[in-house]
Amino acid sequence: MTATQDQPAPVMIRLEGVTKRYPGQSRDAVEHLDLEIRRGEIVVFVGPSGCGKTTTMKMINRIIEPTSGRILLDGEDVTRTNPDQLRRRIGYVIQQIGLFPHLTIGENIATVPKLLGWKRDRIAARVDELLRVVGMPPEEYRDRYPKQLSGGQQQRIGVARALGADPDVLLMDEPFGAIDPITRDRLQNQLLRLQAELHKTIVFVTHDIDEAIKLGDRIVILQEGSRIAQYDTPEQILTAPANDFVVDFVGRGASLKRLNLTRLSEIPLRQWPTIPVGETPARALELLRSVEEGALLVLDPERRPLRWVMADDLRRGGERGLAGIGVSAAGTVEPHATLADALNELITARYSAIAVTDGDGVYLGVADFDQIQEAIHDMRAAAVSESRAGLVSGG
Template structure:
């Protein structure tokens, strides 16, 4: 694990405005926002509301018309924009990698620009690849066209973090990949943030993604006017108005499954064997074990197949034809919603949990997940009752104040 020397820096946006020539109204109008050091803040809102423009003004890819930007203790509004961008990581949709450069050259780009030594850059490239779960020996010399979409996005994040910036800006970085890969990339970002504690500002149009990733969410109206800026829990349980409720949508209680991680629930052990174990040993485990099933792992300790009693007999002793391939796994940083979706698509009602390189760590089953769903629903019911009582008390107090005012007025007239 690479040693990190820089953690996140606070960001302050003060009256930030962007007007384009010929437009009657600003694209972004008077945005003021305080972002704490080391937190993930999500900007979410309808298409065209100005969320990407707001993000790009932080590193001045788009120059603000007026207002101030502070990062840490430094006012960066008038700083040389090229120098500013070298201090702020930036990751975009479809990774934005330079196709004529290798993976290593892409990651080394900013450290080279800021004058790092060749040896330091070489070590940093290897650290960054390892950090995002890619084997440096395998990926160092590849070109972007030789990578999957998910691998390209991992390299894009590695490049954004290579010079150890305190701030990382992410503009819909996972929007162009398939849903399964997107879930895994989101989990990877959560894991990275646990280790790095950067300040991350992340733009998305997907409210479920915002709930899953954000420490706080800014729901933006037109021209980036802030409708609500709060924690995911607060927005789910107490949206400020109908506009915010529209983003939350139906099923707020189930959306709260995006707030609990697999690491927060019980992960059970499960009988395992590896493809290198003798067939007789695997057969004995299936025959003599308390469970009629085991999980077969590959040579890298990754989930490979679910094997049941009788599979080896039916397949005439061949592992190649025996069992059912593992299609879905979740990481410890996956949400309970991810785990529930995986479990619901599995006939036996369980999903294997994996580590950062895909290695097996345990299993989560339907019973565990359903217990947590019931706990969340119960908590929501209690919150709703408490909120209703608070509103009733506020109305009662208002009625008493009005009555006291009426009585005072009568007394004065008498």
């Protein structure tokens, strides 16, 4: 069933009075938690250390058994089902990745399908499909071992393995926490791209409010004992925090954090003058003289960005061809990237615009500082309007 504004998606996960108290402890780690998570949403659990967010998530697939309460998965009480069978229906991704070092990448991804008794041909097709889904060509990566991959690549394989049996629910426990910031941004964007295609129900645990704002359809901010301080959309949490705890947890810069609420797909991209890499520098210089922009974007035969070239580049190094002059256009972003991602790229870019590409790297347009500044202006105007509306309704 497709959710609409009038008809929300059905509840996929329901927690009813879920409590967890560890032996020998005088207080509950999770205290009588009630929560509904709708099908196809990314719901992010966030809160300070020790608030019970990971414990809560692990009770959903019964890695940790609840002391009391009920957990329903698509209407079925999972506290009464076989835990091993339950875990095969739920994908699970952890920070440490947990790939089996003695198995190839293909064998790692095939783990759950094999346990479920899938036929060999079906497993092989699924492995190749998932490698393509996470952007890793199967002919290149299928027979490698985990130690031959970077940390970011291993984490992508961890996601592929969790999706092996095509589960409806994916649990992700701080999956990008041990990755460097640049790779982390890319993995977050890839997760958003995957979700746009797959529409899974995802429970994501993080300690990072910026990550929660970027990824979550809804965010659960938890206090000690997994008590809910606020369960809402990222925009509502930033513009209408429920209490002082939420205000303190979100911290300063709430307006700037709203840059994580708008994606490049939601704003009109600017079109930039481009030229195929096979054209001559003389033709490029002629084109450059006819446009207002100070550079051309050189595209390869598949229309993927290669270089930014300016007039001086063309005059000094024209004999090398367009592929050998200018500066690299490698720092691209996809439409699922946020304005904050684009701003980060622009700050470190060697040119004043950043190329936007689709999932295959094909050029779509550019984003620049003027567009981001305009978006910030619109956000500020919207915030003022919301504030005035609140004053009127409150009066």
